[in-house]
Amino acid sequence: MTARLWLARVAKWALFVLVAVMLMPQPGFRGAPAALLSPAQYAVDLASQSGNVDPSSTVFALGPLSRMATRAPQTGRGWMLVFDLLVAAAVVYGLFLLFRRANSVEALLGILAGALVVEGVRSYVFPLAVILWLVMLVVLVDYGQRETLLSLLAAAGLSWLLFYLQSSVGLAALAMVAVVLVFRLVWPGARQRRFTTVVLAAWLLIGPLLALALGIDLPAHIANALRLRSLVAAPAPAYATGVASGSAFLLLALTILLIFAGTLAACWRALRGQPEQAVDWLACGLTAALLLLAFREAFVRPWGHPWLFFQAAAAAVGVLALVLTTRVAARRFGGAFVAMLILSFPVVSANVQVDYLNARVATLRSYAAWALNKPQPDVSDARLEAYLLRPRLLEIVDKGTVDATAELLPSVVASDLAFQPSASVRSLADLPLEIGSSDGPRFIMLGLDDDPAHDPFPAGSAARLGLLRDYRVIWHLGDALLLLERLQRPLAVTLAESQSGVERLGHAVLLSTPGGIQRLQADLDLSLAGRIAQAVALAPQVELVTQYDDGGRESARLTADQLRTGVQLAPVVTDLGTAELFLSASGHLNRPVEQFWLETAQPWAFRSQFDYTIESFASGNTISEDWPLVTLNDGQQLRLVAVQYDLDQDAVVLNVFWEVNAETLAPGLALDHLAFARLLDARGDSVASAALELRDRAPGLRTLASGSRRFLAARLLLPQPPNGETQGYDLEVGLTPAGQPPESAVWRTVLPGFVQTLPSE
Amino acid sequence: MTKVHALPLAGEPPAELLRPLFRVYRAALGLLAFFFLLPDFLFVRPNAGLDPSWAIAINLAFERGMRFGEDFIFTFGPLGILSTRLNIGVSPLAMMVWDLFLMGSIAVVLYLTLRETRTYLSVFLVFLAAFLFRVVPPHTIALINTLFVIFLFLLIYHLWRGALWALALAVLYSWLIFFTKANMGLPALTLMVVYLAYLVILPRPYGRRPALLAGAGFVILGVVLAVVLNVDMAGFIAGSWHLADAYNDAMALPFALSSAPQEMLPLSLAIIAAFLLLALVNWRTILKNLDFALAYLMIAGYLFLVFKHAYVRAFGHPWYFFQSAPAAIGLLALYARLVTSQDSAETSKVAESTDGGDTNRRGPVEAGNRRLPKSYQTVSEKIAQSSLARWSAGVFLLALLCAFPAGVQLYSTEALDVKVEHLRNYGRMAVSGPPYYEGNPNVQTQALPQSTLDLIGNGSVDVMPWEISTIYFNGLAYDPRPVIQSYTAYDGWLDQRNADKYLSDSAPEFILFSMGDIDGRHPFFTEPRTRRTLLSHYQIVQRTPGFLLLQRREQPLVVTETPGATGTARLGEFIDLEPTDALQFITADIEYSLRGKVERFLYQPKLLWVTLEFEDGETRTYRAVKTMVNDQALVDPFVETLDDAQVYLESLGRDGRRVKRVRFETDLPRAFQPEFTYHITQVVVQEMDAR
Structure with a gap:
């Protein structure tokens, strides 16, 4: 062997090491454990670490093993290291298989460029799942071609690992392994059918055994994955946000899919004929499945997800170009890989910085320090505060x-x-x-x-x-x-009235009884074009526009599936204030909705006419007894139902809502009581107060009626203490007879920010 | 197991069955690229501001028949009107004829390029390279890059095919570029001359006559165009040279201060590094193929120019590099593939000798009229040639990879909708005429007070420092100093042209004067000679909140210059100024070190700062422009605001805030020679009788 050839080999395996280091999973090899994880990940971590929680109640795409990757609280360092080693070993093995096949400078540079795109997506669990998915594609094809035992074991292990890491991807991984095993069983050229049968059985057993070992409720986990409908059934329209937020990348992604489809079509003749080429078809099929699933994973909900598609697409086609046995097909997919690489690069181009290498080295050091149990800078406390x-x-x-x-x-x-x-x-x-x-x-x-x-x-x-x-x-x-x-005693929420009809998109429907709680169910069917769009992840969207009796409007983006299931039409909840009114006063204090209509920017996606049903709900005439109740001297009862506040420049503006008994309330309101509010300092001394007479036409007092129910809304202005920003104050709300100082409060609030209920005694 | 080559430009043609499909695909992408490259607007609406003002000035100069190079000195020439696309002095028909010509050229380039593609991928890559031209509007502010790439294509196409029409068109394009924007035009002319000389020294199979004819045509066309377009060639070239050279010093803006994504510079450098590596690795092959060497140098020169354009003033400019660099490199990759396939075909032809070979491969056989060195016949040479083609293709791919992020936002359905809307607007404007005069909000915002208009009447007007749009929107008689905006008077030569204008009989009657400069420069360092003439030849006739209206004096005042202190100082060291009532100008011979010169040439110079210390002890630091302080700069008194300027003009420079001492410094002392000489010039302006 000549010196030049030796040099080439050394360079090739040096590149192998470089790419392997680049692809080490995050955040394990990327630095100290992330303390502030995304909220969704917290849900999984919390659910899996609470022994008394039934996994069936944790419905999420991420599986229990994801806490290893995210360094969830209370996860042992040893387990995390084992997990990292498994992942790293899988990545190294997959890369080894690729590098063994790469016999040209172009191929090696292609691997490097592909790795740059794959590792460029900086996050944690989701990109890790994509990396493992790609590794699984490599080992699966390797097994499909050569019946290598190690590849089979790796594929089997990875499929379950993925399943417990991210169930949505994991289900697809399991399906891919199953397809390859079945292919090996039925393909005429298979040499080891008996062995494959044994492996198939073993593979099916591994999952439950792993579940037992890891304490995972397998049926519940499978059920959760299926319920998500993310990648295994129809795209989850509830996830869909429309294409607007991802439109810059949508055309890129569609171009990539088109290139793949075109290349596959161009290779049709080349891949036809010889039985041996069935393996190439298998590889193409697996890659196509991966691309389509990645596309749906990315674009069902384009908000922050499209990166996953670009991370997977170019690399998957690059892998395909390397593993195909048909020369012409390999060349053409090599070309497709180049085009996809260019189209994918914008997603990660921002990573090309002068200090790229320094950052890499720093993360490796940080990981080593963590693995060796050296003290870590506490990055979490300040952010957790x-x-x-x-x-x-x-x-x-x-x-x-x-x-x-x-x-x-x-x-x-x-x-x-x-x-x-x-x-x-x-x-x-x-x-x-x-x-x-x-x-x-x-x-x-x-x-x-x-x-x-x-x-x-x-x-x-x-x-x-x-x-x-x-x-x-x-x-x-x-x-x-x-x-x-x-509540100890739940409120009775009953169906009061129902209204049905047929209407067209864009045409208003008047509610027979405006206001209150209204639920809309609409069978807005998708057209054929709409169904196709939804099938490839682009769930068509409709806007539900509601109009109040004063002409004001709100709109909410929905999907046809959501409408079919039923959505709340009224009251409209746009912020915590309106949510509070709804939950406090059963929607009677929210702005009454008078009419609604459905409109869409994609009229081609829907049939123009739809059936609808509107159901009105009543929450009973009495509010739950859990709410604070005040009985006045004359027997009249008032129940506090909501306190809203706002901070003006130099005053606290309060809106205090009381429900009164409509039957016992005299026509001319004169309760001979004051509604009061006051601010108390830490010692309980009053530093500011305001009061309002509960009588007809008193300034700041409004009477509200909703059906048979009556409410009083008292608007109180409390001067804000000069040092209000630096000291917490209690805000008390209550009723007191006219001419007497305020005594017992029924609500207490701490300013600024929240309202606390104290049961009246 | 398969050996994979990602060799997109040298890939195998599609199978026979798929050829019709391939042709349809190629035509579709070609048409799509052409569609994207269609002009967005027939005319652009005139606007107010610094950049829109010089655009208006170019059109006004053209409309009023000013002599470029003498009356009007700017980087843009008379054909700059094609780049500004303003409906000032240009009819819709003329603009449409120009668009027709340019789009015809683009169509020819696309067609001839796509005709040489053999793979689906190469067609797609050509499409991407063309698509990236939209990163910066290719018909307006980046027109010059569009023209230059077409020019390069024509030269390379002639180099390969020997097509005389391409040579003739290249001659025309070299002058078009020159008269559009001289800082790119000078290299274009140089390149044309070098290319013609190359053809004469190393004649093609058809002899020297075409090259000599082209040379003669080149000269004649230049003279004719200079006459027709009313250009003083010597002045235009000299002015353009000063503007281009001193632009480095005056307009440099560090990349870190720009709003461009920070990865742009590393990505640009990656493209350049790969391009250089191509030559380093294949230098033997390149030296043996002089045609390719010439093509490589042409592209290298263009990359250098466009890199400088992008990064000397990094504010908003880096996109220019990504816009056209991939296409330029793509030309080289195409040429390398053609040379390789041609050589291999001719080699096979030699080997097959009598049996004719493959006559279906149109390109190589048709190109067989070119003499090849015998050394190409060896197998090792063929491998080297193949390596050259692979490397060129690889660099092209890398360029597309690095450039595509800059254009990715355009790759969307919304961009498609916008393009369609633009074309509709173009059609509407072509039919109904440009709609931008009525309802242009700038007519209101730039309106001058009626009293000012009454004072000016029909008098000629110039504006300082840059807001020429005010003159246009008020319908005044524009009579500019040659270097039309103050901040572009980068050095003493340019400043002197302006001063000469104001001293001459043809000086404008009025000047709308306000204060302002760019990049945190010292507010009164620019145009020192010109502003000195304001004292002697102009007087304030009106003051408004926004400007001073100056009118030419019946009798100019007398200016007396007295040499002041001289000495040697170091950067960072204060220079004391003599307390005096006179104006004090400093001339500081600050020079770059070798490192500074190299940085300036290849990238951008390090910045120079000036710190002023006033009599009350306060200090202020501003940016100083080396070429300006090399000439002279007014350091005392200090003029910052319009009030200061009013005092300065009314007191003939005697009153104003006095500066006690001055210091020059830099962030990177190694970029400059530490020591410099300086001298102070004291100037007194006074009435004739006072003298």
């Missing part, structure tokens, strides 16, 4: 079980609360109601996401009614959250 709940809130929650919407989950961790997930609150899909069950969490921390698919209000009307029936608002923390507490 922002998620710590206020002491008063902690006092109230104490040891009670808590669930939270996704963006509030870090607060659950940071405050070390007793997490009890309830699928309906967090789930991105529209799942059956479970929170009303007797073992539902005592508290729910409810936030509203910008994305309707994330919160239980615009869609998931059943969940909303469940919240109304079983919970009450006890805190309102600014724009951050509502704290809900489970």
Whole structure:
């Protein structure tokens, strides 16, 4: 062997080492454990670390093993290292197979460029799953071609690993392994059918055994994966956000798919004829499946996901070009790989920085320090502090079980609360109601996401009614959250009226009884074009436009599936204030909705006419007895139903809502009482107060009526203390007889930010 | 197991069955590329501001028949109107004829390039390279790059095919480029001359006559165009040279301060490094193929120019590099493939001698009229040639890879919709005429007070420092100093042209004067000679909140220059100024070190700063331009605001905030020679009788 050839070999394997290091999974080889994970990941981590939580209640795409990759709290370092080693070994083995096949400079440079794109997506679990998916493609094809035992073992192990890491991808991985094993069984050229049969049986056994070893409820996990409908059935329309946010990348992705399809068509003749080429067809099929699934993973919900497609696409086709046995096909897919590489590069081009290598070395050092148990700079505390709940809130929650919407989950961790997930609150899909069950969490921390698919209000009307029936608002923390507490005696929420009809897109439907709680179910069918669009992940969107009686409008983006399942039409919840009104006063205090219509920017995707049913709900004439009730001297009873506040420049503006008994209330309102509010300092001394007479036409007092129910809305202005920003104050709200000083309060609030309920005694 | 070569430009043609499909695919992508390269607008709406103002000035100069190079000195020449696309002095018909010519050229380039493609991938890559031209509008601000790449294509095509029409068109394009924008035109002319000389020294099979004819045509065309376009060639070349050279010093802006994505510079450098590596690895082969060497040098020169354009002033400019660099490199890759296939075909032809070989491969056989060195016949040479083609293709791929992120936002359905809308607008404007005069908001925002208009009447007007749009939107008689905007008077030569204008009989009657400069420069360092003439030849006739209206004096004042202190100073060291009522100009002979010169030539120079210390002890630091302080700069008194300027003009420079001492410094002392000499010139302006 000449010196030049030796040099070439050394260079090739040096490149192998470089690429292997680049592809080491994140964040394991990328630095210290990430302390502040994404809220969704917290949900998984929390669910899997709580021994008393049934995995079936954790409905999410990520599996229990993902906590190894994300360095979830309370996960042992040893286990994480074992996980990292397994992942690293898989990556190295996959790369070894590729490098062994790469016999030209172009191929080696192609691997390097492909690796740059793959590793360029900086995140943690999802990209890791894609990397493992690609490795699995390599080992599966290798097994399909050469019946290598090691590749088979690697593929079998990886498929289950993926399944427990990210169930949506994992299901596809399992299916791919099954296809290859079946192919090996039925293909005439197979040499080791008996062996393959044994392996197939063993592979089927590995999953349950792993589940037993890891303490995973396998049926529940499978059920969860299927319920998500992410990659195994129709695209989850609830996830869909339309193409607007990802339009810059959509055309790129479609071009890549088109290139793949075109190349496959161009290779049709080349791949036809010889039985040996069945293996090439198998490889093409597996790659096509991976591309399509990655496309759907990326573009069902283009918000932040398209990167995953570009991470997978070019690399998968590059792998295909290397493993195909037909020369012409390999060349053509090599060309396709080049084009895809160019089209994928913008996704990661921002990583091309002068300090790229320094950053790489730093992350490796950091990982080594972590692995060797050296003290790590605590990157978490400062960022976690922002998620710590206020002491008063902690006092109230104490040891009670808590669930939270996704963006509030870090607060659950940071405050070390007793997490009890309830699928309906967090789930991105529209799942059956479970929170009303007797073992539902005592508290729910409810936030509203910008994305309707994330919160239980615009869609998931059943969940909303469940919240109304079983919970009450006890805190309102600014724009951050509502704290809900489970009612001892649930409210009765009953169907009162139903209205049906047929209407066209863009045409308004007048509600027979405006206002109140209205649920809309509409069978808006997709046209053929719409079905095709949805099948390839681009779920067509409709806007539900609601119009109030004063002409104001709101709109919410929905999918046909969501409409078919049913959405809440009224009251419209746009922020925590309106959510609080809905939950406090059963929607009677929200702005009454008078009419609605459906409109779409994609009229081609829908049939223009649809059937609809509108159901009106009543939550009973009495509010739950859990709410604070005041009985006045004349026997008249008032129940506090909501307190809203706002901070003006130099005053606290309060809107206090009381429900009065409509039957006993005299026509001319004169209750001979004052509604009062006052601010107390830490010693309990009053530093500011305001009061309002509860009589007809008193300035700041409004009477509201909703059906047979009556409410009083008192607007109080409290001067803000000069040092209000630096010192916490209690805000008390109550009623007192006219001419007497305020005594017992029925509500207490700490400013700025939240409202605390104290039962009246 | 298969050996994979990603050799897109030398790939195998599609199978016979798929050839019709391939042709359809090629035609479709070609048409799509052509569609994207169609002009977006027939005319662009005139606007207010620094850049729109010089665009307006070019058109006004053209409209009023000013002599470029004498009355008007700017990087753009008379054909700059094709780049500004303003409907000032240009009829819709003329603009449409130009578009027809340019789009015809583009269509020819696309057709001839795509005709040589053999694979689906290569067609796609050609499409991408063409598509990237939209990164910067190819018919307006980046027109010069579009023209230059077409020019390069024509030269390379002639080099390969020997097509005389390509040579003739290249001659025309070299002058088009020159009269459009001289800083790119000078290299274009140089390249044309070198190419013609190359053809004369190393004649083609058809002899020297075509080259000599082209040379003669080149000269005649230049003279004719200079006459027709009213260009003073010597002045245009000299002015353009000064502008281009001093642009480095005056307009440099560090990349870190720009808003461009930070990966752009590394990506650009990666392209250049790969391009250089191509030559380093294949230098033997390149030296043996002088045609290829020439093509390589042409592309290298263009890359250098466009890199400098992109990164000397990094603010908003890096996109220019990604716009056309891939296409230019693609030309080389195409040429390398053609040379390789041609050589291998001719080698086979020699080997097959009498049996004719493959006559279906049109390119090589038709190109067989070119003499090849015998050394190409060896197998090792064939391998080397193949390596050259592979390397060229690889560099082209890398260029596309690195450039595509700059254009990815255009690769969307929205961009397609926008393009369609643009074309509709073009059609509407072509039919109904340009709509931008009525309802242009700038007519209101730039409106001058009626009292000012009354004062000016029909008098000629210039504007300082740059807002020429005010003159246009108020319908005034524009009579500019040659270097039309103050910040572009980068050095003493350019400043002197302006001063000469104001001192001459043809000086404008009025000047709309306001304060302002760019890049944090010292507010009164630019145009020192010209601004000195304001004292002697102009007087304030009106003051508004935004400007001073200056009118030419009946009787100019007398200017007396007295040599002041001289000495040697170091960067970072204060130079004391003499307390005086006179104006004090400093001439500082600050020079770059060798390292500084190299950096300036290849990338951008390091910045120079000036710190002023006033009598009350306050200090201020501004950017100083080396070429300006090499000439002279007014350091005392200090003029910053319009009020200061009013005092300066009314007191003839005697009053104003006095500067006690001055210091020059830099962020990187190694880029400059540490020591420099300086001298102060004191100037007094006074009435004739006072003298």
